[in-house]
Amino acid sequence: MQDKTDQILKASIAVFTKKGYLATTTLEIAKEAKVAEVTLFRKFTSKQNLFKQTVKIHFENRLNDIISITKALSLTEFIKSILHDRFLMISKNRDLVQMLISESLLGNLPEDLDFTKIISWRIKEALTTYFQQHDLLISALPYSEIIVGILLQSVILPQNIEYHLLSSDEQHAIIESYVTLIKT
Numbered sequence: 001m002q003d004k005t006d007q008i009l010k011a012s013i014a015v016f017t018k019k020g021y022l023a024t025t026t027l028e029i030a031k032e033a034k035v036a037e038v039t040l041f042r043k044f045t046s047k048q049n050l051f052k053q054t055v056k057i058h059f060e061n062r063l064n065d066i067i068s069i070t071k072a073l074s075l076t077e078f079i080k081s082i083l084h085d086r087f088l089m090i091s092k093n094r095d096l097v098q099m100l101i102s103e104s105l106l107g108n109l110p111e112d113l114d115f116t117k118i119i120s121w122r123i124k125e126a127l128t129t130y131f132q133q134h135d136l137l138i139s140a141l142p143y144s145e146i147i148v149g150i151l152l153q154s155v156i157l158p159q160n161i162e163y164h165l166l167s168s169d170e171q172h173a174i175i176e177s178y179v180t181l182i183k184t
Contacts, residue, residue: 007033008040012054017095021051022108051113055100058093059119071133078130079147079182080175082123086151087174091163097155120148143182150178 011033015024026047030037044050073081090097100115109115127140154163163171 004033004035004039005043007035008043008050009054009057012050013058013096016051016054017099020099020108021103021113026050048110048113055113055115055118058096059089059115073130075130075134075136076179076183079143080179082126082147083150083175083178084171086119086123086147087154087163087171090151090155091159091165094155094162101152101155116148116152119151120144123147146182 008029012024012029015029015032019028024047026040027037029047029050030040033040040050044053097115100109103109104114104116111117124140124144127143130136131138131140163174166174
């Protein structure tokens with residue numbers, strides 16, 4: 001059974017990325033996944049639920065891990081961890097991220113699927129948690145806006161080479177340059 005779920009999720013990524021949320025039909029996803037449309041509905045109940053699961057799998061898991069270890073990191077290390085994690089996610093899923101941003105800007109996504117708002121909210125939530133755990137009286141909003149701005153520019157502006165293909169030292173240099181800007 002898990003194989004069918006995986007097939008559907010992989011197919012949904014391909015079709016949603018190519019056509020966008022509104023233009024994609026569940027029949028197209030089912031055909032791409034080589035399953036009956038009823039199987040898709042049995043597993044996900046709706047196109048919206050399938051879309052949520054697809055986005056959630058690609059964008060939340062690692063950030064949750066970072067949030068769970070906040071107590072052990074300095075603020076600088078925490079910001080580095082968020083930037084590194086999100087750069088990797090964007091780099092590995094560039095087409096999907098670009099589609100999500102486009103659909104968000106066009107107003108084609110329901111509020112609870114609006115990618116730009118979700119990513120902004122999740123980063124603000126992570127920073128708020130960090131500040132509370134460390135008894136820091138700092139507003140998370142300016143930090144989250146800066147981080148989200150950095151992440152969005154990495155999607156919109158062309159990259160010479162994808163972040164996930166860079167060496168560890170090159171990734172570290174990029175992160176350091178942004179953290180230096182944030183600290184000033």
